[in-house]
Amino acid sequence: MRKKELKLIVTFHTTTDAMAMEKMCKEQNISGRLIPVPRAISAGCGLSWCADPKQSEIISTEMKRAGIKAQALQECMV
Numbered sequence: 001m002r003k004k005e006l007k008l009i010v011t012f013h014t015t016t017d018a019m020a021m022e023k024m025c026k027e028q029n030i031s032g033r034l035i036p037v038p039r040a041i042s043a044g045c046g047l048s049w050c051a052d053p054k055q056s057e058i059i060s061t062e063m064k065r066a067g068i069k070a071q072a073l074q075e076c077m078v
Contacts, residue, residue, distance in 0.1 A: 010051070
């Protein structure tokens, strides 16, 4: 079993936004991955972006630039 770590979890209202986030992060070389929304969090589409919490500002800035709307950005043990 994997050890849980503190991660930045970005949730989305729609699957389209989640997929756009994955594409944008790959293009900008921002590490992270799409995961199912953790049980501790409630979100609209069921997908979330998981990344290192240290990347929070970079991710927020790039999301605004790309026009991707998040439901929430929060830290969670994953």
